[in-house]
C-alpha cells in the first residue's frame with residue numbers, strides 16, 4: 610500500500626479543503642496509508658533557519674511519501690501563502706529537492722463557482738518547476754465547497770466519487 614501525504618492548504622478549523630482532505634483520506638483507507646500534513650506549524654521561509662524541527666519533519670514527510678495529494682483552496686486566484694511557504698521549504702536544493710520526481714495529485718476547492726481551478730493551475734506550474742511529477746488526470750475541483758461540509762467532512766457524494774475515480778489510477782501508479 611503506498612504512503613500518501615495529504616497536504617491541505619488552509620489552516621482554519623472549519624476549512625473546506627481540510628474537510629475534503631480528511632474525507633478523501635478516509636475514503637482511500639485500505640488503498641493508501643494517508644498522513645495529513647500540518648503546514649501551519651512551519652515558520653516563514655528563511656534560509657537562515659536551519660534547525661526548525663517542524664521544517665525537518667515536513668521535508669522528511671515529503672521525502673518519505675510515495676505520493677503527495679494536495680488539497681488547496683484558491684486565494685486571490687492562486688494558492689494560499691501558507692501552502693506556498695511549505696512548498697518553498699521543501700523545494701531546496703533547486704531541482705534536487707525532495708519534490709524531484711515526486712508523484713503529485715492536485716485537488717482544488719473554493720467558495721465560488723470555479724472550484725479553485727486557477728489555484729490548481731498555479732500549483733501544477735509550481736510543482737513542474739520543482740521537477741515533481743504531476744499526475745495527468747481530469748481536474749478535480751470542489752466548487753461552493755463551504756456549503757458541502759458537515760461535521761468536518763465533505764458530503765458531496767458526486768464530487769467525492771469523481772475524485773476517487775481520478776485518484777485511484779494515481780495510487781496504482783505509485784506501485
Ligand SMILES: Cc1cc2nc3c(=O)[nH]c(=O)nc-3n(C[C@H](O)[C@H](O)[C@H](O)COP(=O)(O)O)c2cc1C
Nearest residue numbers: 619624625626627682683684685686719720721755
Ligand atoms: C484571502 C482570500 C482570498 C480568496 N480568494 C479567492 C479567489 O481568488 N477565488 C475563489 O474562488 N475564492 C477565493 N476565496 C474564497 C475561498 O475559496 C473560500 O474562503 C474557501 O472556503 C477557502 O478555503 P477553506 O475553506 O479551505 O479555508 C478567498 C478567500 C480568502 C480568505
